[in-house]
Amino acid sequence: MVWVRIGWCLHPSRRSCRSRRLRTVGPPGSSRPPTWSPGILPVELILARTPQRAIGLTGIRAYPTGFGCTLHLRLREVIPGEQSNFGAFNMFGDGVDPAGEFADYYLRFGVGFADGRKATNLNQRWDFDESPAPDPPTLRLVRWEGYDLLAWEVDVWVWGLPPPGPLVFACEWPARGISETRVEIDAGPVLEAAGRAVPIWPDQTPP
């Protein structure tokens, strides 16, 4: 364990802390309802793991309009020559080559519903203008907190609640040696958690 003197993070996975929260302005429903307190379903998954790289997922913070979770990206050590950019947001075209193909270092993450609908971070919307609400489900990465090159946390917002049945989390990270991996949970408890979400102020309108 290395004790970091800058800020005294003292966290088992942290060296230095950098954080960025993306603007979540957009059409209603495309981000978590800001004046609601979520229902929590404790989910702790290891989506993928190699001897050197791993992706975990924790959550789930559920609301009447969708749910959030957190991806935990872990590198056991820095591999010389390996692309350091985590690449997951594609806000400015990073991670996409001129042919429109996503680079191998670009983290792919998505969810799949029992009715066949799915959403991934490969077609996130970044238009900050007012526009019609997207058809659910949609997926957006809304915050990352990076701890130098070895550990990052990324918050995910999925708009649209799943129907009952299997809820699939899928990820792929070619440059890190993680092929497409799927983990399935039961959507029922997610829906129950959404039912436990409460408005912060009793007089506010529903989301």
Added chain:
Amino acid sequence: MVPGVVPVALLVARTDTHAVLVDNLLAYPTGFDFDLAVRRHPRQPRQHHGRAHLWGDELRLEVRFADGRSADNDPRSWPRPAGDQPPDPPVLYQSTSGPDGGHVWLWGLPPPGPLFFTCQWPAQQIPPWEAVLDAGLVLAAARRAQTLWPKETSA
């Protein structure tokens, strides 16, 4: 390490205009972290603050254990490094801050019993408020944290 999830979102303070939540609580064998989330009532306009503002204008947070030990987000109270020796827990570090709150890491797990979160924000007319969480939920979540690689040290 993948943390354990504390299955609670805690409303720490609420006025007619603002609310403060402790959300996304995740626990590790050495401590826990969470979002200190500020929410504005839908009728409350967003206020823009200049980059240079005094500590007195910030949202203040204190976390207190059942045995009386406490830590707060005043950077003036952070312990000075003493070689490689870690400080005595608890130590609270807020890595980000702003009008929407920030992210907090608390070093040191609480003992069983009540875990107190106290906040106040004079600049937003939020007087001191306190909320209590059963520390057992944090301890249970910390036990569920998963080591990713068997030889990885947990603390």
